[in-house]
Amino acid sequence: QVQLEESGPGLVKPSxxxxxxxxxxxxxxxxxxxxxxWLRQPAGKGLEWIGYIYYSGxxxxxxxxxxxxxxxxxxxxxQFSLKLSSVTAAxxxxxxxxxxxxxKLTTQYWGQGTLVTVSS
Amino acid sequence: xxxxxxxxxxxxxxxxxRVTVTCRASQDIGNDLGWYQQKPGKAPKLLIYxxxxxxxxxxxxxxxxRSGTDFTLTISSLQPEDFATYYCQQDYNYVLxxxxxxxxxxx
Numbered sequence: 001q002v003q004l005e006e007s008g009p010g011l012v013k014p015s016x017x018x019x020x021x022x023x024x025x026x027x028x029x030x031x032x033x034x035x036x037x038w039l040r041q042p043a044g045k046g047l048e049w050i051g052y053i054y055y056s057g058x059x060x061x062x063x064x065x066x067x068x069x070x071x072x073x074x075x076x077x078x079q080f081s082l083k084l085s086s087v088t089a090a091x092x093x094x095x096x097x098x099x100x101x102x103x104k105l106t107t108q109y110w111g112q113g114t115l116v117t118v119s120s
Numbered sequence: 121x122x123x124x125x126x127x128x129x130x131x132x133x134x135x136x137x138r139v140t141v142t143c144r145a146s147q148d149i150g151n152d153l154g155w156y157q158q159k160p161g162k163a164p165k166l167l168i169y170x171x172x173x174x175x176x177x178x179x180x181x182x183x184x185x186r187s188g189t190d191f192t193l194t195i196s197s198l199q200p201e202d203f204a205t206y207y208c209q210q211d212y213n214y215v216l217x218x219x220x221x222x223x224x225x226x227x
Binding site: 107 | 152166207211217219
């Protein structure tokens with residue numbers, strides 16, 4: 001069974017870049033027709049999709065965040081990463097990484113989530 | 121962008137009740153909708169995908185259906201472990217959007 005684990009700083013200053021990594025076990029980020037996603041959830045609020053990287057390396061982002069987001073993969077470490085630039089307090093949230101069902105974008109396996117707070 | 125409107129935002133129900141949650145898509149998305157259960161402090165758990173396909177390991181009291189752009193999650197007989205927040209997620213055209221969530225509480 002696939003397992004995902006998010007890691008990265010829990011505190012980021014306003015205007016700086018948020019960087020998170022998702023480490024994958026039990027599966028490969030570079031094989032199978034899977035989408036590897038980042039999502040987030042502000043405290044007490046709903047879920048927001050940030051974007052994905054496909055096993056082939058293709059990416060797609062939420063239009064509302066596209067200008068600030070980069071998702072990349074390191075196949076040698078079986079990880080994929082999120083960079084979100086120019087953060088503000090509105091970016092404070094629990095960030096999740098997730099893998100899709102094969103051939104569909106529907107997210108199937110999720111990490112446990114990591115809280116990122118934007119504050120000076 | 122495709123919007124998904126979920127209703128109700130909350131409901132109170134008793135053990136054994138039949139519970140339904142609805143999502144309406146702003147355009148035709150075919151069967152590209154899933155349902156998730158989220159408990160406090162936990163990641164969402166996939167229950168239903170492709171509108172009506174039960175994820176492996178999910179109890180059969182959960183079911184999903186579609187009528188046009190309207191999608192329904194039904195819990196046939198509510199159990200204590202089902203008190204949670206439920207979200208729909210559409211994945212049409214390689215973009216994900218979520219409904220606002222439905223919190224199912226104990227009456």
